Each structure stands twice: as C-alpha cells, then as structure tokens.
Amino acid sequence: MNPPSNTAPVELQPPPLDVVIMAAGKGTRMKSRLPKVLHRLAGRALLQHVTDTAAGLNARSCVVITGHGAPEVEAKIGHLALGYTGFSMKCVRQEPQLGTGHAVQQAVPVLADDGVVVVLSGDVPLIAADTLRALIEACAGQSLALLTIEFADPTGYGRIVRSGAGWAGDDIVGSVENAAPVVAIVEQKDATEAQRQIREVYSGIMAVPARLLKGWLAQLDNRNAQGEYYLTDVVKFAVADGVPVLAHCIDDPLQVAGINSPQQLAELEREYQARLARSLMEQGVRLADPARLDVRGNLRCGQDVDIDVNCIFEGAVQLGDGVRVGAHCVIANATIAAGAVIHPFTHIDGEKAGVQVGEGALVGPFARLRPGAQLGAGVHIGNFVEVKNSTLAAGAKANHLAYLGDATVGERVNYGAGSITANYDGANKHRTVIEADVHIGSNCVLVAPVTIGAGGTVGGGSTITKDTPPGALSVARGKQLSIAGWARPVKKA
Numbered sequence: 001m002n003p004p005s006n007t008a009p010v011e012l013q014p015p016p017l018d019v020v021i022m023a024a025g026k027g028t029r030m031k032s033r034l035p036k037v038l039h040r041l042a043g044r045a046l047l048q049h050v051t052d053t054a055a056g057l058n059a060r061s062c063v064v065i066t067g068h069g070a071p072e073v074e075a076k077i078g079h080l081a082l083g084y085t086g087f088s089m090k091c092v093r094q095e096p097q098l099g100t101g102h103a104v105q106q107a108v109p110v111l112a113d114d115g116v117v118v119v120l121s122g123d124v125p126l127i128a129a130d131t132l133r134a135l136i137e138a139c140a141g142q143s144l145a146l147l148t149i150e151f152a153d154p155t156g157y158g159r160i161v162r163s164g165a166g167w168a169g170d171d172i173v174g175s176v177e178n179a180a181p182v183v184a185i186v187e188q189k190d191a192t193e194a195q196r197q198i199r200e201v202y203s204g205i206m207a208v209p210a211r212l213l214k215g216w217l218a219q220l221d222n223r224n225a226q227g228e229y230y231l232t233d234v235v236k237f238a239v240a241d242g243v244p245v246l247a248h249c250i251d252d253p254l255q256v257a258g259i260n261s262p263q264q265l266a267e268l269e270r271e272y273q274a275r276l277a278r279s280l281m282e283q284g285v286r287l288a289d290p291a292r293l294d295v296r297g298n299l300r301c302g303q304d305v306d307i308d309v310n311c312i313f314e315g316a317v318q319l320g321d322g323v324r325v326g327a328h329c330v331i332a333n334a335t336i337a338a339g340a341v342i343h344p345f346t347h348i349d350g351e352k353a354g355v356q357v358g359e360g361a362l363v364g365p366f367a368r369l370r371p372g373a374q375l376g377a378g379v380h381i382g383n384f385v386e387v388k389n390s391t392l393a394a395g396a397k398a399n400h401l402a403y404l405g406d407a408t409v410g411e412r413v414n415y416g417a418g419s420i421t422a423n424y425d426g427a428n429k430h431r432t433v434i435e436a437d438v439h440i441g442s443n444c445v446l447v448a449p450v451t452i453g454a455g456g457t458v459g460g461g462s463t464i465t466k467d468t469p470p471g472a473l474s475v476a477r478g479k480q481l482s483i484a485g486w487a488r489p490v491k492k493a
C-alpha cells in the first residue's frame with residue numbers, strides 16, 4: 001500500500017443530489033377520494049416507492065410538490081421521513097396546478113445551487129435506482145440529461161425531437177440510433193403531424209444542475225396548446241445556452257409506467273409480482289403457480305422452500321430452509337425457521353412485535369398467530385388455535401380450538417381442545433405460566449395471573465383461578481352427580 005502523499009490525485013466529489021418529486025396532480029381517473037400517489041402498489045404507497053428509491057441514491061434532500069390532497073400527502077411524507085436517515089424531506093405546495101414547470105418552480109426557494117436535481121413523479125413508482133444513477137452520470141454535473149424510451153405507440157407523451165428530425169422521404173431523420181442531438185421536447189398536443197411520428201418519448205424524469213435549472217425555470221411561459229408551464233421547455237433553453245442535452249434511452253417500460261387509473265394500477269401490480277416471482281424461482285424457491293403469489297414487502301427464503309397457491313406475504317418475512325407454506329396463507333412480519341410447515345389457510349401477523357416459528361414446527365390449517373407469538377422447535381399449533389404474545393417451548397402442542405394469550409408455556413405441554421387463557425380482567429392483561437410437561441384437559445379456563453406447576457394435570461372443564469402445585473391433578477368443576485332411576489318427563493296427551 002502506498003503511503004499517503006500530497007501529490008496523490010484528488011478524487012472529485014460528485015455534486016450533492018437533490019430530488020424533486022411532482023405529486024400535485026389530481027388523478028381524476030382514479031375516481032378515488034384518496035390522493036393518487038397514496039394508492040398502494042405491492043403494499044407501499046406509490047409515493048413511497050419513489051421516496052425509498054430516492055433515499056437509496058444517497059440524495060441529500062427530497063422536495064415533494066403537493067397540491068391535490070396536500071394534507072394527506074404531507075402527513076404521509078412526515079411519517080416516511082421518520083424512517084430515513086441523512087436525507088431531509090420537505091413538502092412544497094403548488095396551488096393552483098399550472099403545469100409541470102410551474103410545479104418545479106415551487107421547489108426553487110428550497111433548492112440549493114450546488115446540487116444536481118433529479119425530477120421524478122410520485123405516480124411513476126418503479127423507476128430503478130440503477131437507471132437514475134446512469135442518468136445522473138450522464139448529467140455529470142453540467143448537462144441536461146433526459147430519461148427517454150421508445151414506444152410503438154407514443155400517443156400522449158412528449159416527443160424527443162433531435163436535430164434534423166422531420167420528414168425526409170419516408171423516414172424521420174434524427175433518431176435514437178443516429179444519436180443526433182436533442183433539440184426539444186414537444187408535447188402531443190403541440191406536435192406537428194411529423195413530430196407525432198417520433199417514437200422516442202420523454203419519461204418525465206430528468207437530471208439537471210440546480211443552477212442551470214433555476215435559470216431556465218425563470219424563463220418558462222404558458223404559450224402552448226394546454227396553457228400550462230411545461231417543464232419540458234427547459235430543453236430549448238439549454239440548447240440556446242449551449243448546454244449539452246443528453247437522452248438516456250432505456251428499454252424497460254415498467255420503470256417509467258405512470259399510474260392514472262385502477263386498471264393501470266392493477267396491471268403494474270401484476271407485472272411487478274410476476275418479476276418478483278421469477279426472481280424467487282431463480283433463487284430456487286418452488287412456487288406452485290407464480291401467477292398466484294403476492295409479496296407486499298420483503299420475502300427472504302432459504303433453500304428448498306415450497307409455496308403453494310394464493311399466499312400473501314407482507315412486511316418482512318423470512319422462510320428458512322425447507323419451509324413449506326400451504327395454499328391460501330397470509331404471513332406478515334414473521335420468521336419461520338427451517339423445516340417448519342404452515343398448513344393451508346393460516347393467518348400470521350407479527351405486526352411490530354413479530355412472530356417466530358421454530359424449527360420443524362407445524363402450524364394450521366386455520367391457525368392464527370398474532371404479535372409476540374414465539375413457537376419453539378417442533379411445536380404444534382392446530383386448527384382454530386389463536387396464539388398472542390405467548391412463548392411455547394419446544395415440543396408444546398395446542399392442536400384444536402384454543403386460545404393462548406400472554407402465556408408462557410413450557411416444554412412438551414399438551415394444551416387441550418377448547419381451553420383458553422382468561423388473560424384480560426376487563427382492565428389489565430395478566431400472564432399465565434404453564435410449566436414443563438403439564439397436561440391441560442379440554443375446555444379449561446385458566447384465569448390469569450396463574451401458574452400451573454410442572455408435570456401437573458388439569459382435569460377437563462376446570463376453571464383454574466389459583467396456582468396449582470407441581471405433579472398434582474387439579475380439578476375445578478361441579479362434582480358429577482348421578483340420580484338413580486331418573487324418570488324423564490313425558491309429553492302430555
């Protein structure tokens with residue numbers, strides 16, 4: 001290794017990054033009271049997809065332009081900001097909404113001059129960080145870089161006009177292929193018939209030095225077919241100033257797909273899920289049907305995981321080696337250890353506290369694990385059994401129709417059908433402790449706080465209100481009475 005020296009070349013720091021997200025538009029076609037950017041894709045608000053991506057770029061700040069539904073959108077941003085570090089989030093209102101150029105103008109007072117600005121849309125959720133990095137690299141702190149894509153049907157989009165573009169015989173000259181310089185973006189409604197033939201369109205995403213952007217924004221006017229201040233007009237100002245305009249053309253339409261309607265939202269969701277399913281299968285996960293899987297969060301799988309049809313995974317879920325998940329399970333915020341089997345129709349949601357399922361445990365069918373359920377190795381939880389904030393040590397079993405809430409259950413305990421912990425006195429929650437090797441009969445009520453001593457047995461139908469000694473049989477129910485020769489009533493004539 002070389003010792004540090006004064007003559008070593010200094011690495012040039014790239015300029016800081018500031019992200020502007022346009023999210024003031026109405027979203028009329030959603031026909032919803034919820035602001036468009038708050039609708040969910042794969043379990044996250046459209047806007048959150050964009051802010052998560054921005055945060056992943058190591059941006060310095062993020063400015064969200066709000067307008068329609070501003071209070072709700074701003075509340076969401078306030079909430080999201082808590083989850084990011086080293087990344088300041090601000091909201092700026094745009095009222096009324098006079099176009100995309102007008103939207104970005106609102107951000108000018110809060111944008112520093114020394115940065116590169118990346119302009120994104122809150123309703124284009126799947127733009128990839130890698131694509132933005134390439135765009136920022138193309139901008140290089142000095143050019144205007146536009147993210148573009150070629151569409152077979154470019155209707156409705158702003159067309160990328162390259163120098164010389166126009167009719168030349170049967171061809172449009174100036175194309176992505178010959179990389180002629182970009183001279184303008186022309187909106188559909190302002191385009192000539194020849195320009196409408198251009199298939200390269202502006203995605204709505206650009207990277208541009210803040211200093212240059214501010215100067216150009218100050219020159220915008222609304223003399224166009226829509227009477228709007230177009231952000232896309234910055235291109236002609238860049239050309240006039242001799243600033244290079246670069247088009248970074250990608251070929252993945254998913255990344256630039258905007259959401260305007262419930263149909264588009266559903267289509268993008270399916271495409272997103274299809275890609276996710278493919279990537280899980282590439283890792284070796286066996287999906288009974290990749291088209292019948294929904295992951296709304298982060299699913300991590302070990303080797304030889306099998307997932308049957310119609311399962312939904314939410315939040316952070318981890319499936320260990322050899323885990324099998326039956327059909328129609330909903331599993332959220334849970335860690336399932338190796339070899340465990342989750343039988344069909346099981347609902348698991350750890351929320352904040354999480355759920356842990358131990359190695360080789362069997363859960364379901366029709367089981368419900370709630371926050372704080374911690375099952376040890378080989379635990380069995382059968383049909384219609386609910387477990388909340390309870391620890392079950394290795395080998396414990398609750399196989400039928402039971403409730404365990406706020407309980408500590410020892411190893412090898414057998415918890416009978418229909419038994420419950422009465423953990424709530426109407427005001428406070430109390431704990432039930434069931435020590436190792438206890439056998440709880442059917443239909444028992446364990447009134448907490450109470451401890452069942454190790455190795456003890458509780459007779460079926462007992463209501464237990466006092467601690468029981470280890471090794472004892474405890475029975476707490478009306479004594480059985482038999483009346484000899486009992487004559488049943490007979491029906492009157």
Ligand code: UD1
Nearest residue numbers: 022023024025097098099100103121157158202203204230
């Ligand atoms: C814009 C581009 C077009 C591009 C297309 C890609 C302009 C003038 N045109 O057109 O070249 O092909 O995106 O999808 O920029 N918004 C505001 N305030 C406003 C207007 C819009 O915040 O006053 C927001 C919208 O909520 C949306 C984004 O800006 O998130 C884009 O607006 P939209 O109306 O969809 O732009 P297009 O007309 O489709």
Ligand code: CA
Nearest residue numbers: 099100226228
């Ligand atoms: Ca528009």
